Amino acid sequence: MSKHKLIPNTFALKCIADSSITWPQQQNEFDKNQPYIVVGEGSNILLLDESFHGQLIQVSNNQFVVSETPDTYIVELGGGLNWHKTVVQLLEQGINGAENLALIPGTVGAAPVQNIGAYGVEIAQFVHAIEAYDVQLNKIVKFNNDDCQFAYRDSIFKHQTYQGKSRFIIETVWLKFSKGAQVVTEYGPLKQFADDYQRQHNCCPTASSIFDEVCRIRQSKLPNPHKLANAGSFFKNPIVEQNTALQLQQQVEECLDMPIYPYADNLVKLAAGFLIDKAGLKGYAVNDAQVHQLQALVLTNKGSARGADIALLAKKVCDKVNHIYAIELQPEVRFISSAGEVDAVSYLNTLLDKS
Ligand SMILES: Cc1cc2nc3c(=O)[nH]c(=O)nc-3n(C[C@H](O)[C@H](O)[C@H](O)COP(=O)(O)OP(=O)(O)OC[C@H]3O[C@@H](n4cnc5c(N)ncnc54)[C@H](O)[C@@H]3O)c2cc1C
Structure with missing residues (x-):
């Protein structure tokens, strides 16, 4: 456990946690009866005060393991991985599906919490299973897709609490992608892109062209948190x-x-x-x-x-x-x-x- 750590956040607010725990390495120093918060990259939090009197928990699992069946890829991802880099790595390995979710900031562990979504796709479509530490039961528990109760920007992980704090610390996420899945281009600006692509190339856009287009659109319309x-x-x-x-x-x-x-x-x-x-x-x-x-x-x-x-x-x-x-x-x-x-x-x- 280290003391007095700045809580990462894309609002660039200064807020210091009394102590911090790298999860699961320092799990034995965790005191569930004291205040704690789980934070990834802090791209979806607003820190109201300049200090947090409790334990800052940051998940560090970073495994990326691909297995496959004749029809699908199942990818095991550590909760501490960066989401965008994961999308890039998936595409590099020929695994398509997550390209519409490119450039969403944050970690893999946080992504299912609010069921991240963009350009007509949500992570819920790919979640095969999730493993999380259950603070209430003091053990690792596994969720299948239905257990997660995904909805628009919502999941069970937002609602289950332990003494008013997050009950689950997500350590590992398994995503399942169909081989040969079609790209999703129904969302407005992507539809236009797909029509143009079809005219020029006589075929549907590739997943990597959708990735490039999503990155281009996002960079042109959303402020970069590193700059603003x-x-x-x-x-x-x-x-x-x-x-x-x-x-x-x-x-x-x-x-x-x-x-x-x-x-x-x-x-x-x-x-x-x-x-x-x-x-x-x-x-x-x-x-x-x-x-x-x-x-x-x-x-x-x-x-x-x-x-x-x-x-x-x-x-x-x-x-x-x-x-x-x-x-x-x-x-x-x-x-x-x-x-x-x-x-x-x-x-x-x-x-x-x-x-
Ligand atoms: C510029 C910008 C663009 C964005 N665009 C989109 C978008 O298109 N679509 C979209 O859905 N979101 C978007 N977001 C929101 C944000 O990127 C996502 O919500 C992301 O999943 C947050 O990840 P994080 O690691 O930063 O989580 P944090 O902000 O650190 O945490 C968010 C919540 O998840 C919980 N949490 C974090 N890690 C874990 C874990 N391992 N286990 C349990 N709980 C955990 C935290 O306790 C907190 O309640 C955007 C944010 C920014 C800054």
Whole structure:
């Protein structure tokens, strides 16, 4: 165990943990009855305070082992691997499927927690099994895909807690890829790319051409956290009843061209970034915390923002969108205080009560 470690995070916030544990090497020093947080690369967390009074757990498993059946590849991945490098390595070995998820920051261990997704693909489609340390039972447990209860930016790993802390520490993820799987190009900009590719080459795009295109699109539209600190999409896209969405489209002038995506049964998914943009919030700032000028879904730290500034900005964005469109936005980013993780929605509501 080492003392006083800076918690990695792409918001570039300074927050020091009392102690840190490299998992599983230093597992015997872990005290489950004291506060702890599990952090990968910190690309989906907001650190609210300048210190965390507890143990910072970082998973270090980094194995990459491929086995195959006549129809599939099964790849065993250590939870500490970098996700994007893993996608690159998969493609280099001729294993296709994850190319749409290129350039998503973070670790393999964190990827199933919020079921990372982009450009029409989610990691849930490939998860074969997950092995995690169960803090409650003090042993390694194995999950199959159904056990993980994957949904949009959601899984069982977000909900099962031990004394209010994450119950599971993901050590190993097995992904399963079909040999000869088709590339996924239904998502808007990729569709255009696939049509152009087909015209030029007389065939479907290859997985590596999709990888290149996804990287190109992401680099052109998303701020690079190394240059402008951010945690990607700050809010989830809201899931609402279809009638609510249609009413907005019909009754609110600026929502006439609002995108609506089918979700399930009578439910649809709206684009949170569209609503934030139409609410006139691009560029809106609280001190150095600012809604990105081009990508309304991204909150940024221009330099000296504190976690509290970013949280206050998030609250103001939620309030304004709710006031104008009666749609409740919920943070996708996880909130961590000096005592441990706090529920982001409740935290923002507390700010509301105080204002
Ligand atoms: C520029 C940018 C773009 C992004 N684009 C996307 C995108 O397109 N799609 C998308 O889905 N996400 C996106 N994200 C969000 C983020 O990349 C993902 O959520 C990623 O999986 C987080 O990985 P991490 O290692 O940084 O996790 P962290 O931020 O460190 O942790 C996130 C959560 O996972 C938990 N966790 C981490 N590791 C483990 C583990 N081993 N076991 C158990 N729990 C763990 C943490 O406790 C925390 O609650 C983006 C972020 C940025 C900064």
